[in-house]
Amino acid sequence: MEEMGKKCDCDQCQLKTLFFSHIGTDELSDICEIKREENFAPGEILINEGEPIREFIYLKEGLVKLSKRTKNSKEQILSFSKPFDFVSLLSVFSSDIYKYSVTALQPTTICMINLEVVKIFAQRNAMFAMDLMSRISEATDKIILDNLEIKRKNLKGRVAHLLIYFADNIFNNSEFELPVSRREIADYIGMTTENVIRALSEFRKDKIIKIYGKDIQVLDMQRLEIISELG
Amino acid sequence: MEEMGKKCDCDQCQLKTLFFSHIGTDELSDICEIKREENFAPGEILINEGEPIREFIYLKEGLVKLSKRTKNSKEQILSFSKPFDFVSLLSVFSSDIYKYSVTALQPTTICMINLEVVKIFAQRNAMFAMDLMSRISEATDKIILDNLEIKRKNLKGRVAHLLIYFADNIFNNSEFELPVSRREIADYIGMTTENVIRALSEFRKDKIIKIYGKDIQVLDMQRLEIISELG
DNA sequence: CGCGGCTTTGATGTTCATCAAGTAAAGTGG
DNA sequence: CCACTTTACTTGATGAACATCAAAGCCGCG
Numbered sequence: 083m084e085e086m087g088k089k090c091d092c093d094q095c096q097l098k099t100l101f102f103s104h105i106g107t108d109e110l111s112d113i114c115e116i117k118r119e120e121n122f123a124p125g126e127i128l129i130n131e132g133e134p135i136r137e138f139i140y141l142k143e144g145l146v147k148l149s150k151r152t153k154n155s156k157e158q159i160l161s162f163s164k165p166f167d168f169v170s171l172l173s174v175f176s177s178d179i180y181k182y183s184v185t186a187l188q189p190t191t192i193c194m195i196n197l198e199v200v201k202i203f204a205q206r207n208a209m210f211a212m213d214l215m216s217r218i219s220e221a222t223d224k225i226i227l228d229n230l231e232i233k234r235k236n237l238k239g240r241v242a243h244l245l246i247y248f249a250d251n252i253f254n255n256s257e258f259e260l261p262v263s264r265r266e267i268a269d270y271i272g273m274t275t276e277n278v279i280r281a282l283s284e285f286r287k288d289k290i291i292k293i294y295g296k297d298i299q300v301l302d303m304q305r306l307e308i309i310s311e312l313g
Numbered sequence: 314m315e316e317m318g319k320k321c322d323c324d325q326c327q328l329k330t331l332f333f334s335h336i337g338t339d340e341l342s343d344i345c346e347i348k349r350e351e352n353f354a355p356g357e358i359l360i361n362e363g364e365p366i367r368e369f370i371y372l373k374e375g376l377v378k379l380s381k382r383t384k385n386s387k388e389q390i391l392s393f394s395k396p397f398d399f400v401s402l403l404s405v406f407s408s409d410i411y412k413y414s415v416t417a418l419q420p421t422t423i424c425m426i427n428l429e430v431v432k433i434f435a436q437r438n439a440m441f442a443m444d445l446m447s448r449i450s451e452a453t454d455k456i457i458l459d460n461l462e463i464k465r466k467n468l469k470g471r472v473a474h475l476l477i478y479f480a481d482n483i484f485n486n487s488e489f490e491l492p493v494s495r496r497e498i499a500d501y502i503g504m505t506t507e508n509v510i511r512a513l514s515e516f517r518k519d520k521i522i523k524i525y526g527k528d529i530q531v532l533d534m535q536r537l538e539i540i541s542e543l544g
Numbered sequence: 545c546g547c548g549g550c551t552t553t554g555a556t557g558t559t560c561a562t563c564a565a566g567t568a569a570a571g572t573g574g
Numbered sequence: 575c576c577a578c579t580t581t582a583c584t585t586g587a588t589g590a591a592c593a594t595c596a597a598a599g600c601c602g603c604g
Contacts, residue, residue, distance in 0.1 A: 158465060173450065175446045208439040211443060214446065215435075215442065215449065216407055218446065219406045222403075223404055227412065229460055230389050236591075265550075265551095272464050273593090274593055275551085276551095276552085276592095276593080283552075295551090495583065504561085505560075505561055506583085507584080507585085508559090508561075510584060511584090526569090
C-alpha cells in the first residue's frame, strides 16, 4: 500500500554508498527530490546512440547491453552491465552525445538525475567528483580488459567465457536463462550466429552444458573454464 | 645555455590548459616545484604492468604503446598514445596497481606528479577534478571505440586502418617511419606477424604504398581508406 | 493462418594461423 | 672490428578455423 506524501527514500537506496557517500544528508534529500526513476521491459531501448546526454543515469535493477551500430548497420555489443557496473557514465564527461546505445535485456529500473545538477554537485563537492571518477574508471577498465580477454580466445573459448560470465557474475548459478539471443552472443564475441550455435551444440554433445532453448545448465564448469582459458 | 636558479616553467607548458586550466597561479607554481620530468629512449619501459601507481603521469613529448601480457606471455597492444592523448590515467583512480605496461616507441618525455598531491588538488578544486574526469573519459572512450572499429575489419582493413592512423594522427604526413615492428602491428590488430607482412606486401604490389624497411610512403590514400572501410 | 525472426544443421569456400626456410639487420662478446 | 647469436623480416606451402550460403523447423504475433 503506497503512502500518501511519501518520504524520499534515497537514503535507503543500496547504491547510495556508491555514488553519494560524500554527499551530506541535506544535499541527498535535494537529489532525492530531483531524481526520476524509470522502468524498462526487456528489449526496450534506454538510450539511443547519437542522442544528447541530458541525464546522469545509473542502473538500480536489471540487466542491459551496451552496443554500437556500424556503418552497414550491424550491431556490435560492447558489454553487458548490471547494477553497480556503471552505465551511462561512459561518454558522460567527454561528449555531448551518447556514443553507444543501451538496451534492457531484463526488466530494468534506472535512476536519472539531470546532468547539470550532477555537474554542479561535482564542482561543489570534490569528494563526490572523486567517487564518480573512480566509478567511471572502473567501468571503462572492465570493458577494455574484457574485450582484450575475448580478443585472444578462439570461438569456443569466447562462448565459454561468456557462459561463465553469466553463471558467475550475473546469475550466481550454474543454471540460468540466457538473457540474450544467439545473435547477440555473436555480436558480442565478434563471430557469426551459426558458429555460436555450433559451439553451444558441441558443448552439449560433450556433456559440458545442457540446453533447453534459452535455458542453460552448466554441467562441467571445470572443463568450461579450461576451454575458456586455452581457447 | 641553462640558467642558474631556473624559474619554474609550467606556466609555459603547452599541456597546462589541458590539466591545469582551473588551477590558480600560486597552486600551479606549487605543482611546478613538485613535478618531475623524465626522458625515455625508444624501447624503454615507462610503466610495468603490476607496479604500484604512485605518480600521476602524462606525456609531454613522444609516442608510447600501452600493452598487456597474456598468461602465456604474449603481448597484446591496447593503443598507441601521443601527447594530449592521456596515458597513465587509465586505472589511476580505479586501482592501486597498473593494469597495463607503457613503453616508449619514440624519444619520450613525461611529467610526473605524486599521486597523493594530485588527489589533494582534486579534492580541494572540483573544477580540476572535472577536467581530469573529462580527460580520463576521452582517453578511454578513444581506446574502446578504436578497438571496436578494428574488431569489425578483416586483415587488410586492419592494417590499412593503422597506416591511416599513423599518417593522419601521428605524423600528419603520407610519408613516415613506422614507429613499430611488424610484430607490434600484429599484436595490436590481433593477427599474426606473417599476415601483417603479407598485407603490407600486397599493398606494395598494388601500388598503394611504398616500403623501404620501416619507411612507408602512402601513394594512394583514397584506396587505403576504401580498404580500411570495407575490409 | 501466414509471416518474420530465431534457431539449427550441413555443405562449401575464404581467410587466416601455422610450419618451414631463408635473408637481412641488429645486438654481443672476444 | 669481426665472428656469433639473436631478432626482425619475408615468402611459400599446408591445414585449421571461421564465414557464407542454403534449407528447414520452430515459435510468437498480428
